[in-house]
Amino acid sequence: MAREGAKRSSPIASVLITNGDVDHTAGLLTLREKQNFELHATGGVHDIIAANPVFHVLDPNHVTKRKVGVGEPFKPVPGLTAELFSVPGKVPLYLETETVDVGEESEMTVGVKLTAHGKTLFYIPGCAHIPDSLKARIAEADALLFDGTIFVDEEMKNAGVGEKTGRRMGHMPISGEGGSLNAFDGAKIKQRVYIHINNTNPIWIDGSEEKKTVEAAGWQVAYDGMDLSL
């Protein structure tokens, strides 16, 4: 959908980046035509983007960078309020050094609370574990979109595609001890949706035991083009 009168445009007026890793930032390189939008992120994530000259294709005449602090509500578009909060995570893969502090809360991995018309949605695409403060924060959400990267912590190794555990990658598993599946039991969350799902995760497979398990526990599995009504 083009904006009225524009030959080249998209309806995207505002972008919010919650993490500096490639799966969050590379898409910026396809938003680079001469189109105005605002780019919101924490100072830490903006620093990462600024440290990569390739992102200078985001022409400052068209792209306005807005540094957003954790805990500071802002309006990415009229009528919608967003607020960032730190979640346990780690620095992007390509900035890892020999010692990686997985699970620290910093500006490098954030979740976002979106509020409009009195309804609240939380978007948390990466989370290494769930502290009580996070549980309390989302206890009464109308919708929770949560890190569904892997079903079991050793999934990459079991599938023969990598050595790292999910937790080492900054992603807690869905199942097992300390998994996300039952972590929010008792909370008054109206809709729970797994997002950011790795291609090794069997919840992608219709009819799999794993998909049945998450659905039986009250979770939906997100898909491209999904609509949510709050």
Add this chain to the structure above:
Amino acid sequence: MAREGAKRSSPIASVLITNGDVDHTAGLLTLREKQNFELHATGGVHDIIAANPVFHVLDPNHVTKRKVGVGEPFKPVPGLTAELFSVPGKVPLYLETETVDVGEESEMTVGVKLTAHGKTLFYIPGCAHIPDSLKARIAEADALLFDGTIFVDEEMKNAGVGEKTGRRMGHMPISGEGGSLNAFDGAKIKQRVYIHINNTNPIWIDGSEEKKTVEAAGWQVAYDGMDLSL
């Protein structure tokens, strides 16, 4: 197509980058899973990639960077010989400063000569103008794949999507004075194919006068999935 025995792989064993601009380099970010391949480029282009931490996702345990000098033949894969040569161009857009020297020959914009079984193909995706030395180099090619970015130099402005001329972007037009259409008349090139075609270029449109014009002059218009037999 997966490599035999591999759970996650592609048949790509070797990558050659001829230019540091985003349309040439961003694809590297989707080749980053744990797969072995060789990355060939000039020192200048390798320096650009190295200056962007985001490309550190190309794990050195899997991706071997090979610096290739202009005029130094090498074998990117067995049975195929490649040789780079400078063509008139410019630095990538995101590295432009106030004064841009468009048309200089440097390591930043190169063409490649590919040779196998005694047949020769030239791939030149960006070229600001055609010096006699370039004409002589490709005079007897079996195939020439050449910069077809724009049909007329003022095309971006005419289409209302930008202010720059093609030449300012480092791309000579197909038509008009000094265009590529008839630049190789008299050369014994067996197949001529326009590649790297901008979405403003009317040669994309079946039945357009412009497409008829290039075909009448002996050029083909490339398309995704095109096969060439030499």
